[in-house]
Amino acid sequence: MTQRVELAALIDRLAIDTLITDYAGSVDDGDWDAYRQLFTPEGRADYRSAGGIEGSATEVSAWLAETMRMFAMRQHFIVNRRLRFGVREQDVGDTARVRADYLNPMRFAGEPDAEPATAPDFTCGGRYEFTALRTHGGWRLRQVVVREKWRSTQAAGQTWDQAVVGQRTPPLTEPG
Template identity: 75%
Template structure:
């Protein structure tokens, strides 16, 4: 492998990693326009294993807009990223697949009128974890998501009493 090819591979790895990070930030920040822009035109996502839906990026963004209102505090941690480049129409490096684990702590929204803003939240925490499968496509605009598949492996709701013990 030449230095030029090795450099191109490193640049692609960094770009793919940045796209996965942008995905997590868009979901955590509730930036659904940014979320949509991460996908290729025919991109899809499947959140069914976590109790969600499967569909195109626009449909998923609309569903997330409503669903994530119950979790105003979110923080995706995407780790253990395993990246493999593939081929499309015999052109090496046009596709990529990332397998990555996630831990996603969130906080339920406060009930209306329950606590003043200056008081610590008493809403329960919700934490889940599992694995993402990301299929990516190199486009003229850079790497984009063709498919996101969430495989939730576990979840836990921490009630107020549990939180106070910590």
């Protein structure tokens, strides 16, 4: 590989990484216009494993806009990104697949007059499978598939470890 090719591949990797980060940010911020702009015109998303829908980016963004209202706080952590450039008929590196793990703590929206809480009470994790396509406007998502592996909810007054384990776990060291 020449330095020019290596530089082009690095630039593509950074652009795709930014695309994935922008995906997380648009969902967390509830910016559904930005969400739709991340996709190709024929782009689709599949949230069925998380209890959602599968459809066009427009259909899914409308569903997300409604569904995400129940969460006052959302924050995606998308990690362990594995990127592979595609090889299809006459493909010159214009497609890419990304598999990445996610952790998504969220906070249910409380009563309108209630004191706002900041700790998450709903957390889920799993894996994303992104398919990206190089377009004249840069890299865009052709497909997003969510594969939720687990979720945890926390009742009012319950600590995180109680929600996860079902009972209070002993501290690592005894006090005093």
